[in-house]
Every structure is written in C-alpha cells, then in structure tokens.
Amino acid sequence: MDSRLLSGAVEMLMLEVISHGPTYGYEITQTVESRSQGYFELKEGSLYPALHRLEEQKLVKSSWQEVDGRRRKYYELTTAGRKALAVKKTEWNAFASGIQGVLGGGDSASLMPVI
Amino acid sequence: MLETDEITKSLPPPRDDEPASLRQDIVDEIRDHMQCSLRRELLVGRGDETQARQRVLDRFGNPHVVARRLWFQAMWSKIMTQRLVIGSLVCSIVVSITLVVIVGLLMGRMDQQQRDQQAFNIALIEKMGSLMVPPVAAAPRDPNWNHLQIRMTGGTESGPPASGVQVLVSRQPRIGEDLPTPSEPPRSVIVDPSGLADCGDVPPGNYRVMVVTAWGERTNLNVTVKPGADHLERIIVPVKTPAPTKVSLQVEGIKPGPKSKHLLVARFGSCDRDFAGRSWTTGGEIFGRSIVLLAIDTNRRAWLAEIPMEMLTDSLYALPLPALVARANWSPLDSTEQISLPANRYYLSFVRVALNEDVSFDSPQWRSSIGSDTYDMPEKYNVGDWRWQSFTANAAEPNLWKIIIPNEIFEIDAQPSIPGTN
Numbered sequence: 001m002d003s004r005l006l007s008g009a010v011e012m013l014m015l016e017v018i019s020h021g022p023t024y025g026y027e028i029t030q031t032v033e034s035r036s037q038g039y040f041e042l043k044e045g046s047l048y049p050a051l052h053r054l055e056e057q058k059l060v061k062s063s064w065q066e067v068d069g070r071r072r073k074y075y076e077l078t079t080a081g082r083k084a085l086a087v088k089k090t091e092w093n094a095f096a097s098g099i100q101g102v103l104g105g106g107d108s109a110s111l112m113p114v115i
Numbered sequence: 116m117l118e119t120d121e122i123t124k125s126l127p128p129p130r131d132d133e134p135a136s137l138r139q140d141i142v143d144e145i146r147d148h149m150q151c152s153l154r155r156e157l158l159v160g161r162g163d164e165t166q167a168r169q170r171v172l173d174r175f176g177n178p179h180v181v182a183r184r185l186w187f188q189a190m191w192s193k194i195m196t197q198r199l200v201i202g203s204l205v206c207s208i209v210v211s212i213t214l215v216v217i218v219g220l221l222m223g224r225m226d227q228q229q230r231d232q233q234a235f236n237i238a239l240i241e242k243m244g245s246l247m248v249p250p251v252a253a254a255p256r257d258p259n260w261n262h263l264q265i266r267m268t269g270g271t272e273s274g275p276p277a278s279g280v281q282v283l284v285s286r287q288p289r290i291g292e293d294l295p296t297p298s299e300p301p302r303s304v305i306v307d308p309s310g311l312a313d314c315g316d317v318p319p320g321n322y323r324v325m326v327v328t329a330w331g332e333r334t335n336l337n338v339t340v341k342p343g344a345d346h347l348e349r350i351i352v353p354v355k356t357p358a359p360t361k362v363s364l365q366v367e368g369i370k371p372g373p374k375s376k377h378l379l380v381a382r383f384g385s386c387d388r389d390f391a392g393r394s395w396t397t398g399g400e401i402f403g404r405s406i407v408l409l410a411i412d413t414n415r416r417a418w419l420a421e422i423p424m425e426m427l428t429d430s431l432y433a434l435p436l437p438a439l440v441a442r443a444n445w446s447p448l449d450s451t452e453q454i455s456l457p458a459n460r461y462y463l464s465f466v467r468v469a470l471n472e473d474v475s476f477d478s479p480q481w482r483s484s485i486g487s488d489t490y491d492m493p494e495k496y497n498v499g500d501w502r503w504q505s506f507t508a509n510a511a512e513p514n515l516w517k518i519i520i521p522n523e524i525f526e527i528d529a530q531p532s533i534p535g536t537n
Binding site for chain 1: 143144145147148150151155175181185188189
C-alpha cells in the first residue's frame with residue numbers, strides 16, 4: 001500500500017487497537033497485522049515514536065508491569081484518546097465512503113456540476 | 116538478546132534535565148519487544164535461534180537508531196527550550212553590544228559637533244568683538260568710597276576659613292540722617308572659600324554688620340569705615356552649635372499653699388553665649404520652630420510645655436499663653452528630672468498669672484479664637500508684672516537653676532493648679 005495513504009491512518013489504527021484494553025508495542029503490531037490479514041505491517045521504527053507521540057498528546061497513558069522477569073510498558077486509551085479515535089473514525093469513514101462512491105460507480109448524476 | 120549497555124551506549128550523553136528513568140524505559144521497551152518477537156520466531160520454528168534472531172533484527176531495524184530517536188523525541192522540547200534560551204541570550208548580548216557601540220559612536224559624533232560649535236562660537240565672538248565699538252571705560256571709582264572686607268575664621272584666629280557664613284551689612288544713620296532708606300537695603304554677602312566676605316566699595320560711615328552661621332546663630336558688630344581707607348574686619352565664628360547639657364530646676368522661696376489659682380509662668384526667651392569675645396545668640400526661640408514654657412504652681416511643681424510656632428501668631432504672643440496649651444502638652448518635672456538644653460545663657464521671662472475662673476484649656480473655642488478680635492483672655496486672667504532672670508547652662512555639668520519666688524508673688528488662697536491638670 002502507498003505509504004502516504006497509510007501514514008495518516010497509522011495513529012487511528014493504533015488507537016483502535018489500544019481502545020480494546022491495555023496492550024503493549026509488540027501486541028499492537030501483531031494485532032494490526034492479523035486483523036488486516038497481513039496487509040498492514042507496522043515497523044517498530046515508526047511504531048514506538050508514534051506511541052510516544054500519542055502519550056505526549058495525552059491520548060494514551062502508559063504503565064509498567066513485570067512479565068517473565070522483564071519490564072513491559074502497557075498503553076491504554078485516555079478519555080481524550082477515545083474522543084480523538086471517534087473523530088478519526090468518522091473522518092475515515094466519510095473519506096472511504098466518498099472513495100467507494102466514486103470507484104463503485106454510484107449515482108453519476110450527483111457528480112454533475114450544479115448550474 | 117540485546118544487552119542493556121549496548122543500547123545505552125548508543126544514546127546521547129546524559130543531561131541534567133533528563134528524567135532519571137528515561138534511558139532504562141527506552142531500553143526495556145525495545146528489549147521486551149525483541150524478546151516477544153524472538154519467542155514468536157522460535158515458536159513458528161523457522162530455522163535455528165541464530166536465524167530467528169537475525170529475522171527479528173531484520174524486521175525491527177536498528178535498535179540503536181530507534182532508541183536514539185525515542186530519546187530525542189522525549190527530550191526534544193527541553194533541548195529546544197534550552198537552545199531558545201541560549202539563542203535569546205546571545206541575541207540580547209549582541210543587541211546590547213550593538214547598542215553600546217551605536218551610542219558610543221553617536222556620543223562621539225555629538226561631542227565632535229559640540230567642539231565644533233564651541234570653536235565656531237568663540238570665533239564668532241572674537242569676530243563680533245573686533246567689530247564692536249570699544250567699551251567706554253568704567254566710571255572712575257568714587258575716591259571717597261572704600262573697600263569693606265571681613266575675614267572670618269572658624270573656632271580660633273588661626274582656624275580654617277569660615278566659608279558659607281552669611282554677612283548682612285547695613286549703613287547706620289549719621290546724626291540728622293534718616294536711614295535706612297528703601298533704596299539702601301542691607302547688603303548680603305556669603306563668605307567665600309578663602310574665608311573672605313567682600314562687601315565691595317561703600318561710602319564712609321558707620322555700618323552694622325550681622326554675621327549669621329549656617330545654623331542661625333548670629334552676632335552683631337559696628338564697623339566704622341573712615342574716608343580714604345579700606346576696612347578689613349576680622350571675626351572668629353563658632354564652628355558648631357552649643358553642646359547639649361543637662362539642667363536641673365530647683366524652686367525655692369515659696370511655701371506650698373492649700374489653694375491657689377495662681378501660676379508663675381516663664382517663657383524661655385532669648386539665649387546667647389560668649390564666643391571669642393563676642394556674644395552670639397540664636398534669637399528668641401531656642402528650639403527652632405517652637406517656644407518653650409515653664410510653669411510653676413504654688414506647690415513648687417514645675418511643668419514644661421513646648422508649643423509649635425505655627426500655633427501662634429505674633430499678636431497673640433502675650434500671656435496668658437498657657438491657655439493655648441492643651442492639657443496633654445504640659446509635662447510635669449519632678450525634683451530629679453533634668454532638662455536638656457544647648458550650653459547657653461538663657462533669659463526667662465516670668466509673669467504671674469491669676470486664673471479668675473475655671474477654664475477648659477483645650478476647649479475648641481479657645482483654639483478657634485486665635486487671631487480674632489473676640490479673644491477674651493483678659494476676662495479670664497489677670498496677668499501680673501513681667502520679671503526676667505538669666506540662667507546659664509554650662510557645658511560642664513551639673514547645672515542647677517534655682518528659681519526663687521518671693522512670697523508676695525502669689526496670694527496663697529486657692530487650690531494649686533496647672534491649667535487643666537487638676
């Protein structure tokens with residue numbers, strides 16, 4: 001997929017995965033990859049900077065837990081993050097609907113310029 | 116899989132403003148991710164562990180680069196803030212230096228312009244001077260007039276110049292002459308730094324010279340300027356005010372009586388001292404802008420009151436002055452109490468005051484009547500004869516002033532009373 005299309009959707013995808021409960025970086029990559037049936041593959045080089053950015057923006061908050069003798073950082077959505085996710089989803093759905101309308105050969109009269 | 120130190124070394128040097136756990140958090144998060152990823156690769160079972168590790172690294176990318184990126188991301192705002200502060204500081208310094216340089220250049224230019232202007236003015240004045248008609252020669256000095264100068268030293272004849280002292284010179288009338296005339300006011304001269312008061316040329320005659328120190332102490336002398344001879348007078352002036360000294364009062368000569376409505380009231384009148392053969396006085400008021408009253412009742416009790424001058428006018432200066440003094444302003448003096456006064460000779464004007472009726476001494480109507488024609492003191496007071504007596508306060512203490520009151524001063528027939536105190 002064209003990276004320009006993906007870049008705007010990465011944060012939305014991450015917020016969506018995190019919205020289902022506390023999770024961590026590796027699990028996020030696996031979830032995105034499995035749900036997209038291997039279509040989206042989040043690179044760690046961009047995953048963690050994006051996660052930290054969302055944390056700075058207070059859209060997610062983090063906590064550390066001990067797992068298998070290692071420290072693991074868990075992320076969960078904040079109230080602001082839930083609102084931001086809802087907005088992004090609405091925008092994406094409108095965008096996708098518009099694209100689908102054009103590509104799917106919908107009512108062409110609606111595309112006629114209004115005189 | 117990945118050693119902590121290995122990633123830590125790849126991070127920038129520690130900073131003071133860096134959160135304490137930042138490095139460890141970054142390392143732990145990356146390490147956890149890679150461990151999870153490795154476990155999955157091993158579970159999938161593709162190749163051995165070495166190949167699995169390589170696949171994890173291939174997929175993850177360079178963990179050092181990721182770690183550095185996360186560190187910079189966390190520290191970005193602080194680094195930028197620090198750079199902005201440093202940048203602002205540098206800019207401020209540069210601007211300040213620039214301003215100093217500009218101001219210096221401008222001042223140098225102004226200075227040059229000023230010098231040019233001065234040179235131009237001098238040249239112009241010289242040019243104009245050469246064009247002007249030569250001035251008429253000054254009128255010849257009246258041969259009968261003579262130069263009057265007064266040389267003053269402080270403390271002793273060989274003391275320092277008494278600069279700053281004021282000299283007032285007024286011509287005294289000759290026999291049959293009416294002076295001073297309005298056109299001939301006293302000539303005021305300030306002693307210059309060399310100690311000389313140059314009064315200029317004056318016609319022969321008698322002059323009254325008043326010398327006034329910076330603190331108002333003054334002396335008078337008569338000077339005679341003879342025809343055909345300049346006059347130089349020498350005066351030694353005090354260099355400081357009289358030293359403060361303690362005075363005790365002792366009232367004698369009157370027997371305490373049961374009842375009296377009489378008071379012996381004294382006002383601290385003029386005071387003076389002898390200094391270098393001259394009498395120097397501070398005038399009527401020894402305490403500057405206030406007058407001081409001493410009252411003695413028929414029980415030999417002494418009371419003091421200090422009245423600001425602004426409370427009184429000249430026309431109301433006559434006794435019974437105590438009536439103008441509020442009760443709270445009278446301070447009793449016991450037998451051991453001392454008054455602090457400058458070492459001077461004092462002239463106390465005593466007067467007997469008889470109270471004809473009870474009066475509220477701090478009542479508003481008395482104050483409001485000051486300066487008006489409705490002042491009806493005489494109806495409430497009888498004022499006896501004035502008598503004055505001199506007392507001396509020497510710098511060498513103790514000073515005991517004995518105030519001897521003849522019995523006939525008071526008719527002892529009334530309750531002792533200071534106005535408003537009983």
